[in-house]
Amino acid sequence: MTDETDQTGIAAGYRHIGLGTVASTNEEAARRARAGDPGKLWITAERQTTGKGRRGRNWVSEPGNLYASLLLIDPAPPAEIGTLPLVAALGVYEALRPLFSLAPQALAIKWPNDLLVDGAKINGILLESQTLADGRMAVVIGCGINCAHHPAGTLYPATDLKTCGFDVTPDQMFARLAKSMADVLERWDRGRGFADIRESWLRAARGIGEPVRVNMGDRTIEGRFVDLDARGILLLKDGSGEIHRISAGDLFFSNA
Numbered sequence: 594m595t596d597e598t599d600q601t602g603i604a605a606g607y608r609h610i611g612l613g614t615v616a617s618t619n620e621e622a623a624r625r626a627r628a629g630d631p632g633k634l635w636i637t638a639e640r641q642t643t644g645k646g647r648r649g650r651n652w653v654s655e656p657g658n659l660y661a662s663l664l665l666i667d668p669a670p671p672a673e674i675g676t677l678p679l680v681a682a683l684g685v686y687e688a689l690r691p692l693f694s695l696a697p698q699a700l701a702i703k704w705p706n707d708l709l710v711d712g713a714k715i716n717g718i719l720l721e722s723q724t725l726a727d728g729r730m731a732v733v734i735g736c737g738i739n740c741a742h743h744p745a746g747t748l749y750p751a752t753d754l755k756t757c758g759f760d761v762t763p764d765q766m767f768a769r770l771a772k773s774m775a776d777v778l779e780r781w782d783r784g785r786g787f788a789d790i791r792e793s794w795l796r797a798a799r800g801i802g803e804p805v806r807v808n809m810g811d812r813t814i815e816g817r818f819v820d821l822d823a824r825g826i827l828l829l830k831d832g833s834g835e836i837h838r839i840s841a842g843d844l845f846f847s848n849a
Contacts, residue, residue: 604775609635609767616643618662619721619735625664626723626731632666637767657741658753659763661770663734665778666725673784674722674732675840676825679794680781681718681734682706684774686797688766689715689738692759701799704818704827704844709799712846713752715739734774738766748843791821804847805829807839814839815847 603609615621615638622636641654654660668677682702689708693700698710706718719735739753740761754761780786795801806815807829816831827839 603635603771607633607635607771607775609637609771612636612638614638614640614642617641617735618660619719619733622662622664622733622735623721623723623731626666626725626733630664630666632664632668632731634664635661635767635771636664637661637763639763654737655742657763659736659738659740659766659770661736661738661767663736663774665732665734667729668732668778669781669783671730673787674730676781676784676787676790677732677734678706678718678720679821679825680777680787680790681720681736681774682708683790683794683797684777685716685718685736685738685770687773687777688769691769692754692761693757696758698757699799700797702794702797703799704821705825705841707749710752710757713750714747715743715752715754715757736770736774738770740766749845787825788823791823791825795821800844800846805844806847807842807844809839809842818844 618636618638618641622634625634638660640656641660682705685708686702689700701709703709707714708716715738717737720732722730722732725731739751740763741753741755743751743753777790781790800818803818805818806813814829814831814837816829816837819828819830819836822828829837829839831837
């Protein structure tokens with residue numbers, strides 16, 4: 594396993610450590626947090642052996658795709674942390690958008706933080722947090738972007754940049770991601786700028802006003818995706834007109 598600091602494409606104040614094979618970039622970032630790392634640290638890897646997605650699902654992590662995790666220490670007051678998944682989604686969207694600006698494929702965000710190309714998922718985002726021994730909060734934003742290949746037989750259809758017609762290496766994609774994520778986090782401003790992030794997220798989102806269903810593990814709610822509230826909570830109106838406030842779940846488009 595290599596371990597080297599590389600500042601190429603990194604915004605001021607951020608650091609980058611590129612590794613070969615790791616269990617998980619999220620786990621590596623969390624380990625460094627517990628060892629006292631001050632944060633604003635990107636960990637990338639060529640391959641993960643135990644990568645995972647939301648709800649503990651396995652994440653296929655063979656070489657050719659981007660596997661990156663950003664460690665942040667006390668990035669915002671606890672009340673604002675819940676909006677970070679939407680911030681992360683916008684960061685990935687802004688990294689990918691220039692590629693698709695002149696392409697026929699439709700790039701959109703699926704709540705809360707999946708990126709879709711013509712309805713197929715091209716990324717995975719997993720946020721994890723822990724309270725450190727000194728009381729500070731460590732938050733890791735894990736981002737996987739399918740550059741060269743994608744898994745088959747997944748819960749949601751998947752695709753990759755190569756399939757979409759783009760020849761982008763993981764290093765090139767990381768440079769885009771590191772810049773866009775730094776820009777979006779600056780706009781977020783520890784939660785103070787979430788209103789601006791929310792507006793940008795809504796403009797990029799798919800499904801506003803459409804019938805959807807949200808699987809929350811123990812139950813599924815169907816209705817119309819009405820809006821995001823000021824805290825980033827999904828507002829879903831069911832057939833009786835009742836508004837449900839949903840903070841986490843798997844969203845599916847009813848007409849897909």
